Amino acid sequence: MSITIRRITPEEPELLGQITALEAACFTDPWSLQNFMDAAANACTEVLAAMDGERIAGYLVCFCAAGEAEIANIAADPQRRREGIGTLLLQTALDAHPEADFFLEVRVRNVPARKLYEKFGFQDLGIRPDYYENPRENAVIMKREANVSG
Numbered sequence: 355m356s357i358t359i360r361r362i363t364p365e366e367p368e369l370l371g372q373i374t375a376l377e378a379a380c381f382t383d384p385w386s387l388q389n390f391m392d393a394a395a396n397a398c399t400e401v402l403a404a405m406d407g408e409r410i411a412g413y414l415v416c417f418c419a420a421g422e423a424e425i426a427n428i429a430a431d432p433q434r435r436r437e438g439i440g441t442l443l444l445q446t447a448l449d450a451h452p453e454a455d456f457f458l459e460v461r462v463r464n465v466p467a468r469k470l471y472e473k474f475g476f477q478d479l480g481i482r483p484d485y486y487e488n489p490r491e492n493a494v495i496m497k498r499e500a501n502v503s504g
């Protein structure tokens with residue numbers, strides 16, 4: 355695998371379009387192109403892409419402000435799961451903010467994602483009942499304290 359991780363800017367609409375297409379393939383409640391454009395334009399937000407040449411094989415969106423960071427979105431191309439792409443993306447986001455506590459929400463039944471987060475030291479913090487639609491499902495809130503190794 356020759357994947358490189360880099361930050362996507364609002365001046366890269368074609369790449370943001372690829373991310374939007376992957377998002378639609380991965381989630382039942384997908385973000386729109388405008389959502390990704392807004393995220394890329396926000397100084398507190400990073401849109402990271404796993405690039406395989408000119409193709410995007412995965413992406414991650416992270417907000418960070420006032421010592422707290424949130425993983426808003428992460429996905430790997432369905433054809434390229436279990437190749438370490440999610441790991442590379444998450445490691446890059448964590449390394450960019452070593453001083454921050456990280457938070458995220460994840461569907462309770464999303465075992466692959468919960469396992470990935472646990473591998474990086476995230477721990478369950480609580481439940482948000484009926485947080486998701488399509489299908490309705492509880493969210494687990496997970497937290498990773500700054501400087502936890504993983």
Ligand SMILES: CC(C)(COP(=O)(O)OP(=O)(O)OC[C@H]1O[C@@H](n2cnc3c(N)ncnc32)[C@H](O)[C@@H]1OP(=O)(O)O)[C@@H](O)C(=O)NCCC(=O)NCCS
Pocket residue numbers: 380427428429430431434435436437438439440441442459460461464465466467469470471473
């Ligand atoms: C979650 C996701 C991003 C993981 O991406 P990935 O590139 O396949 O993950 P990696 O190859 O880096 O795997 C890292 C670890 O995650 C866990 N993992 C990944 N897929 C798994 C699966 N199907 N079952 C169990 N654990 C899994 C494992 O601990 C794995 O480590 P290992 O391979 O050494 O056992 C990917 O499954 C995905 O895109 N899912 C759909 C979108 C999604 O649900 N995002 C999370 C929203 S909160």
